[in-house]
Amino acid sequence: MTQAAALSGTYRDPAAPTDARVRDLLSRMTLREKVGQLNQRMYGWDAYRRTATGFELTDALHAETDRFGGLGALYGLMRADAWSGVDHANGPDAEHSAELAELVQRHVIDSSRLGIPALFVEEMPHGHMALDGTVLPVNLAVGATWDPELYERAAAYAAAELRARGGHVALVAALDIARDPRWGRTEECFGEDPYLAARLTEALVRGMQGAPGEHFAADKTPVVLKHFAGQGATVGGRNSAESALSSRELHEIHLPAARAGVRAGAAAVMAAYNEVDGLPSAGNRALLTELLRDRWGFTGLVMADGLAVDRLARITGDKVSAGALALNAGVDLSLWDEGFTHLAEAVERGLVEESVLDAAVARVLRLKFRLGLFERPYGRGELPPPEQGRALSTDLARASVTLLSNHAGTLPVSPTVSRIAVVGPQSATTEHQLGDYTAPQRPGTGTSVLDGLRRLVPSGVDIRHAPGCALTGDDLAGIPEAVAAAATSDLAVLVLGGSSARTSGTDFAANGAAVTAVSEMTCGEGADLAGLRLGAAQYALLDAVVATGTPTAVVLVQGRPHIVPDTAAALLTAWYPGQWGGEAIAEVLLGLAEPAGRLSVSVPRSAAQLPVHYNHKDIEYSGYVDESAEPLHSFGHGLSYTSFAYGTPRLSGLTVDVDVTNTGERYGRSVVQLYIRRLITPVWPRTLELCAFEGVGLAPGERRTVSMSPDADQLAPSEVVEIRVAESARAALDAVPVVLDLRVPGLRA
Amino acid sequence: MTQAAALSGTYRDPAAPTDARVRDLLSRMTLREKVGQLNQRMYGWDAYRRTATGFELTDALHAETDRFGGLGALYGLMRADAWSGVDHANGPDAEHSAELAELVQRHVIDSSRLGIPALFVEEMPHGHMALDGTVLPVNLAVGATWDPELYERAAAYAAAELRARGGHVALVAALDIARDPRWGRTEECFGEDPYLAARLTEALVRGMQGAPGEHFAADKTPVVLKHFAGQGATVGGRNSAESALSSRELHEIHLPAARAGVRAGAAAVMAAYNEVDGLPSAGNRALLTELLRDRWGFTGLVMADGLAVDRLARITGDKVSAGALALNAGVDLSLWDEGFTHLAEAVERGLVEESVLDAAVARVLRLKFRLGLFERPYGRGELPPPEQGRALSTDLARASVTLLSNHAGTLPVSPTVSRIAVVGPQSATTEHQLGDYTAPQRPGTGTSVLDGLRRLVPSGVDIRHAPGCALTGDDLAGIPEAVAAAATSDLAVLVLGGSSARTSGTDFAANGAAVTAVSEMTCGEGADLAGLRLGAAQYALLDAVVATGTPTAVVLVQGRPHIVPDTAAALLTAWYPGQWGGEAIAEVLLGLAEPAGRLSVSVPRSAAQLPVHYNHKDIEYSGYVDESAEPLHSFGHGLSYTSFAYGTPRLSGLTVDVDVTNTGERYGRSVVQLYIRRLITPVWPRTLELCAFEGVGLAPGERRTVSMSPDADQLAPSEVVEIRVAESARAALDAVPVVLDLRVPGLRA
Incomplete structure (x- = not known):
């Protein structure tokens, strides 16, 4: 019998409310144990060695669990790439990952006086980034599908795969908006548009986490939405540089996907590397606490990006105060940092209140209870059928x-x-x-x-x-x-x-x-x-x-x-x-x-004309002396092997009806895009803003009426806007508009 | 005897306090007359025609003065260029400008029931942009001189030239900070650095306006500082586009020159075309009123850029409400707009309070009293010696x-x-x-x-x-x-x-x-x-x-x-x-x-690596895959025909002493540049920030100790900073630093 199995208390009662379990467990923990829960210091591949017959745990893992009497979270146990040096010769494949995860988890629980299991956090930017993981197309391809429903199914598959292999938490790319193609992580963005990114982020959360609820099903995975916030707009497209964003640009372009993900119930977000208005996210209380928790009511976990807490020592002078700055800003769980290992010292030096630390620990514990890890610490699910993963990946690729x-x-x-x-x-x-x-x-x-x-x-x-x-x-x-x-x-x-x-x-x-x-x-x-x-x-x-x-x-x-x-x-x-x-x-x-x-x-003509987006502010601009300011290919553009005709949109209340006809010789799918152009509005508008879309497949000669409603979040009752429905942003400029006067009483009721 | 000469009242008493004169005059004015004072609708060159013997006034001018019973301000009476179509064949040269100005002014005063003269507002971005005007090097060249004292003398010359020709108010480029060289108006910027721009803006204000005081001397010219604010950072370097600025970036980079100019007593600022955080300056109350007037205590005039008020109709729906938006935001005087001609209707429709309009009129009138226009409406000063202008212009060119x-x-x-x-x-x-x-x-x-x-x-x-x-x-x-x-x-x-x-x-x-x-x-x-x-x-x-x-x-x-x-x-x-x-x-x-x-x-290597500045945020960045992120030539760089050696800086309180030696064979002038690099600081710092500079001319072998103090406005008492003294920003990265700990009690006293 292990140490943990002998334990009892409210926190071990699956029938008790989660909050009560968290409170009870927290009340039993020492400061050292609490600090341990906030740390995710190790690289997962340093925790094990593959042997001829299986896996063995390393001294490094023992040292880590000894240090804090347990382990809060472990990053990348199954990660395999050139950086980690893990490959098929030395890493866990699909067949053996659950065995490895159980071995590690058993050790963590045994190391913990209170039997607290660890979270196994895995990279899932486009499928599980592990040996034999089903690779999905990157987000930029997913964005090109304009098909949230398909993406939701693929995300669900990936989540099931992760859980079956013993992983718990998925690090998913979702929130970065592609505003500068020079950035090497552009591929991790759904695209340049906040509305499209928000719909795909919702789909991702739904697919991986399932229906919102207190507990996650055994084939569902809580997500950490990356990255919060504004990382797609770093200056010069330079990785981790500052983002030059006005408050409104931040809220209009870079936050809607996060807002949608939080509304959909995302379990966690990752604080980004970049600064917004003077502070990197990991030290940015205005973002992580005042906006995310206080205004949006987010109750989940905030994880810092790798070594982002330690980077704060650049302005605080040392890593202890860097950890304090991050915790006070709203970071709950660090990644690889030294700063968070010294939080006990930070408490003792008066840099953080223990109550603030307790709140962070509670959020980590809560996620473990929601996952059922105290009851079912080991992943033993069957892998979902690989041919299903291949089909979904290929479907996404085809659609993109x-x-x-x-x-x-x-x-x-x-x-x-x-x-x-x-x-x-x-x-x-x-x-x-x-x-x-x-x-x-x-x-x-x-x-x-x-x-x-x-x-x-x-x-x-x-x-x-x-x-x-x-x-x-x-x-x-x-x-x-x-x-x-x-x-x-x-x-x-x-x-x-x-x-x-x-x-x-x-x-x-x-x-x-x-x-x-x-x-x-x-x-x-x-x-x-x-x-x-x-x-x-x-x-x-x-x-x-x-x-x-x-x-x-x-x-x-x-x-x-x-x-x-x-x-x-x-x-x-x-x-x-x-x-x-x-x-x-x-x-x-x-x-x-x-x-x-x-x-x-948008596809630019050259790097010299950057930035290029369809939803720039609406100014009259005739272009550069030496080049157009317009993109080579417009947002929303994509030809079909058939052709479509759109009727003039008809407005009824907030509903827009448009007739779409396949005028060609082949079946085809048109992505019907609804843009607004603000006419009377309190702040300077963008030329166009995507506000709804729907893919519609039509046989040759077939005609269908598509009904859409512009996203109510984007409209204010004092505004008058044009509605333009078209096959691309460029085409919308030439489309016949209908005017929607939101000042008409009762329209939004 | 003219109509005006028969008038009396406190406002006509030169011995009365200016505020009392303004109040008295305002109390006598009709709404129509008040609205007239806020308008600067005409192009100056439409007001006259040159004849065989002199000038005659046009019907257009008569119509304008009839419309409002006078004229608030007249733009560009002496402007001559390809746009205005004015040249030596049809425009006012140096010899005849005062005659033209008097002719127009006499008509304006005669048209005004209360005898109110007009302001003649002239373009002075680099000298008076009129026929025979002394052309100074553009601001970008002035920035390269790092010589505020020389620039102050050149500005004083230009002001005297303007007043002698009958002009009153100088539109001067000063506030735009060069952050994107794609912008065609980069030449109008002093450079990329806020501190250097602030020092040159002060010099400009001092040179043109003279010592701060209630009244301007007859050879001094109130300035309109262009442009407020943030126009140097428009997206893509596109003229009049929005500026993507966080609040701190706006305050740290784009506002110091304006702040310095206001402190130096600048009579007026021009609201810029660009938007900052959602509103073009002409409609941006946060900038024009809350910041400029309420926080900074600016009591001068705010002029809108040309047609910037009418552009606001894009979001208000019509030009009447556009005018109201601008006036309520803080614009006093419009330029060429229709919107401000309808302010009486705006008052009647309840879109603006008459008290707000009165405050704007008071600011226009106050400038006229400060200029002494009621006493000396006609410019009759002698032109300053042209050879002096040529010498100053050449001195600036040589130094740049x-x-x-x-x-x-x-x-x-x-x-x-x-x-x-x-x-x-x-x-x-x-x-x-x-x-x-x-x-x-x-x-x-x-x-x-x-x-x-x-x-x-x-x-x-x-x-x-x-x-x-x-x-x-x-x-x-x-x-x-x-x-x-x-x-x-x-x-x-x-x-x-x-x-x-x-x-x-x-x-x-x-x-x-x-x-x-x-x-x-x-x-x-x-x-x-x-x-x-x-x-x-x-x-x-x-x-x-x-x-x-x-x-x-x-x-x-x-x-x-x-x-x-x-x-x-x-x-x-x-x-x-x-x-x-x-x-x-x-x-x-x-x-x-x-x-x-x-x-x-900074001189970039290519447009693909923009933006490139020395004072970017301090992030570790190894460069693009295909190109360095560093400039080809650094801010502050410039070779001499001799060479200099800098000693290690010595710190005494807030004073930095550094020994500079001419180690070459020729006389030379070194621009000693003091940069700070923040170590412990509340927000993410820039790599370097220029904080003081001094030009020092040295004979071969000569050595001198240069004493400088870093700009106190840039330092906070909670900070620890490095002081680096060098010949360029690039060289400062390799310079031996001294550490200044501002937390030491009493240091700043």
Whole structure:
């Protein structure tokens, strides 16, 4: 019998109310034990060693549990990547993760006088970032689907996978809004728009956490929404730099997703690295306490980003006071910091009140009770069917492929095409289509574009392949071979792009951000790109392939918009589509699937015209002397293989009806976008604001009336606004508006 | 006897206190007359026509004075440029301006039941922008002098010139901080630093207004400080766009110059076009009233920028309510707007209280009393000596020439040089070295670089010239001739740059901003430049001249930092140095003067790395994957023809002593720059902040102890800061710091 099993008290009574259990447990804890609950200091991969027969625990873990008499939370027990050095040779795979988690948890509980289990916190930016984890397309691809319902199902799958492997808490990217494509973490954003991000964040919370309630089901995972707040707007797109945000810009653009996530019941948020108005989030009481808790009524947990608490020592002078600043600001749980290990000293020095510390401990404990960890500390669920994960990942990838231009009906591939050249450095690799944070893959996993086309082309179609060049650098030696393949084909599929693959050439900072990119990594955390340019050789390859005269479809596999001239016959972006992305792309190229994606970010013409968003403030501006100020491709844009006609919107109260007709020859899905343009309004308005959207699939000739209501949160009763319904923000500028006068009494009732 | 001369009352008693005069006059005025005082609707050049013998007043002026029974203020009576269409053929020159001003003023007074004179408001961004006005170097050049005392004398000269010609009020550029070089008005900024801008703004106010006091001397001019606030930080460098500023960024970077100007007694400020946190300044009560008047105690006048009031109709729905919004926000005097002409209707509709309107009228009237216009309505002072103006303008130009690189002692020109090729599109023109707003020049006025060199080279030195190419475009036809000249010379002086010249090809918006630049105009109001690139042919010319092997000194004449590779033997920037800039540049090239200028803006490597400032927030950042995040040339940088050594600073209380030694062979002027780096501080600090500076001229071998005190406004008693003294911000990073602990009791007493 273990020590913990002999324990009793209200806190061990599953029938007692959670608050009573928390109070009871807290009253039994020493200051040292409390401080332990607020720490998540270890890298999870330092807690174990794989042996010939299983796993053994390390001295480092023992030292950590000895230090505080237990363990609050453990980060990344299953994380595997180049930074952690974990791979299939030494890490926990899908089959053995639950065993490892149980081993660690058993030790933690045994180390705890009161038998308190640890939270196992795992990276889930696009699926579980562990060996064998199902990789979903990155958020920027998810944004392009405009399909919260599909994303909710994929998120639910990922949560079930995590819990089955013994994990408890998911670190999910959701709150960063893509306002500067130079930022390497643009791929982790749903896009530039607060409304779209809010709807997808809700879907994520619903999918992972399930229906709001006190307890989480065994296949559901509390989420930590990353990052709170404003991190998508760091100056220069520089990772962790300050965000230059006015109060209104913060609230209008960067907070709606967080607000929606909190309303949907998100269990936790992560305080961001960046400062807003003078203080990094981890030390920003105005954000973490006054706004989040006091105004929004958030009762969940606030976790700091990795080493963000210690960074505060830059202004406090030492790490003890840094920890005090963070706790007083509203951080409950730290990540890797030393500062939070000294909170007992901070209490003794009078830097923090013990009551403030108790409140933080209570929030950590509450999450453990809500997860049922005192009753069911070990994850032993069955893994959900892998084929379901693959299907959902592929569905998302397929829905995100965005056709930006398609001259002379180049796509879908015509039945007359019998020779296809598949070229470019992204054409035959799966490694570079996965996105940052992704764990090493088993050999043979996944589908490249070349794989997908080979599998799906009609028999008799000849596929020839040459990479042409590498993703980075200016080595042109491979171009002639690619040109030869293109010149002798009926169609060239040229797959270009960037990479966030953390290959062995990459170095890392203490928080896992990439430091240098001597590898082909030009995107991801720590890999900011000033010029938004692909590797130099890729442009030479593009020019050379287009110059052959063979119709060329360019496919971009990327984590941010890059500057790519619109010179080819067709241009698609698939973002990072995940393991089976090549299959999804091939389906779209061949017309086996519709190009359903719509841009969730504006694509700039150059880095010199940044920032470029559809929802900029409404000023008359004729452009730069040397360049337009308008994007190359508009937010919301994405072509279909069919065409749609929108009727003039009809307004009835707050409901907008619009008739949508498929006027083409094929089935297609139109994303009907409702924008408002404020006319009479108390502050200077944006040109357009997305306020509702709905995807509608229509057979050729089919017509349907779509009913939408603009988001009431975005409207004030003193305003007069135009409603514009269109297929993109650019098209909305030319759409026939209807005027909604919110001053009419009773309209909002 | 005129109508007005028959009037009496307290307001006409010069011995009565100004406030009593204002109250008395206000009590006699009708609502219509009051509204008239708040309007400055006409373009001054529409008020007159030049005749064979003098000037006659237009029907437009009569209609305006009839409408309100007088005239509050008249804009730009002497303005002359391509927009106004005024030139030497039809406008008022130096000799005849006072006559025109008297004619108009006499009519205004006669039109006014109470004999109220008008304010004549003139553009003075860098000297009086009128025919024959003395053109000073633009503010960006003034910033490079780091010499407030010299600037104060130049400003005093300009004020005397204005008053002598019958003008009353000077619109001066001062408050915009250069945070994005893409902005076409960067030339109007003193630089990127708030402290340097504050010191120069004080100097400007002192120089133009004289010692603070109730009345202005006859040769002194009340200033309208442009622009309040934050206009230097518009998004994308786009003219009139919103500024993305947190509250602290606004206060730390964009407001200190205004605060200093207000403390120095500035009579007026101009509300900027841009919005800050949701409202354009003209409608921003938080800025114009709560901050400026209530917190800062400003009692002067607030003028709106041109048509800025009418723009508010975009959110209020009509111009009447736009006028009301602006007046209620704190605007006293409008510029060209229709909105303010309807203020009587706004009062009647209850949109504004008459007491608010009265307060605005009182501020306009008060300025007229302070100027003595009721006693001396006509300017009849003698023009100050033109040679004094020329000397001051040239002194500023000389002090602003900044030597950025000088390999192998290329400069000053060696006595062994006997053949100099003077090439480049800026080498033989004065038109493009003047800056925006400048009036047409009389033929033969001014000195180009070619003129200056021809005049100043020792006898026997052969000067050959070829322009090489135009400022814009990619016509390479002239390059061979320039290359031939360079190839056969001992030295090439290659003068490149941009232009803000409003030549006849330019179109203009209703507010005078340039709309298109079919001319060579690539800078100035309305001419924003995304890529920061010179015309394409200029790069080809640079490459070709450098490739000759002849040592080449590149001189940049420009209104913003452009991207120019540092490939030549020497590189200088002279900004727009004014009419006699070519002489100043030639003196520096030849070593007849020292290169005393120091950069007041960081020079970026490319537009892709913007924003680039020395005083960014202090985050660890290793740079972009594809580019450094550091500037090409640092704020504060500027080489001398000699060299200096700085001792370790010594701290005594708040005083910093540092020994500066001229370690070279020539006289030189070092700008000793004192930076702080905050260590313990309540909000996230900047890497460095300029806190004091002093120029010191030293003979070879001379050593002097410079004593400085960091600006007390920038320090808080809870802080610990490092003091670093160096020749540039970049050098300060490597300088030996001394620590100043402000927590020591009594330190600041």
